[in-house]
Amino acid sequence: MSTNNDGTKWNQDTNDEVEIDLLEIWQVIKKNFFSLFFLLFIFATGAGLITKFILTPTYSSSSTIFLTPYIDESGYIDYTSQNSNERLIYNVMALLVQDNVLAEVTKQVGVDSIKTVRDSLEITNESDTTLIKVEATTEDPKLSKKIVNATVQVFIDTMQENLNLKNIEIVNPAKLSYVPSGPNLKKNILIGAAMGFVLDGLIVLIKVLTNNRLKSKEEAEKYLNLPVYCELPVIKE
Incomplete structure (x- = not known):
């Protein structure tokens, strides 16, 4: 004041x-x-x-798997099995990154830990389909490809052996790309x-x-x- x-x-x-x-x-x-x-x-x-x-470039590789519906003897799709596959999508996506699957992937690709494999993976579902995309991103393009192919194959083998689930097909295997995906x-x-x-x-x-x-x-x-x-x-x- x-x-x-x-x-x-x-x-x-x-x-x-x-x-x-x-x-x-x-x-x-x-x-x-x-x-x-x-x-x-x-x-x-x-x-x-x-x-x-300064930032290290990263490289991505991906593969797509398809939950195929049952087709009867006349060649028609069983829509009951189709609906069942749609409900299984999120379960399959979760099973893809379970420790028992990733432990075997870690051993096959020769990385140091399960966490390294899990952190590199991204599992996504294309909307309104039973297609699941498995993508790995690392600083080594060859390692990215190995992780994706190993993850998909180990998962399919595990599902067939443990759950007798045989309706999973690989739509396209992972490919090697030397074009950086990031940053x-x-x-x-x-x-x-x-x-x-x-x-x-x-x-x-x-x-x-x-x-x-x-x-x-x-x-x-x-x-x-x-x-x-x-x-x-x-x-x-």
């Missing part, structure tokens, strides 16, 4: 309403445009360089640019909120509780 020359008192506390002037924000952006743009450019470029030269360069550049944009916005907002200058006659009268008798115009050369 402070006392003016005429004996009146005024109090500017934290309860004053904070008003953000869009024009003021635009002026801050214009004034700092190049520095803000440079910051955004740095973040996007940095994300791209890290992705390109995604364009995606990471966009993420870097987005981070730069957010930081730019925070900088502008902080500059606006911390600018405590009185910018108009109305603000002077409001905060000083004194009448303004004259204003000096801004003269631009």
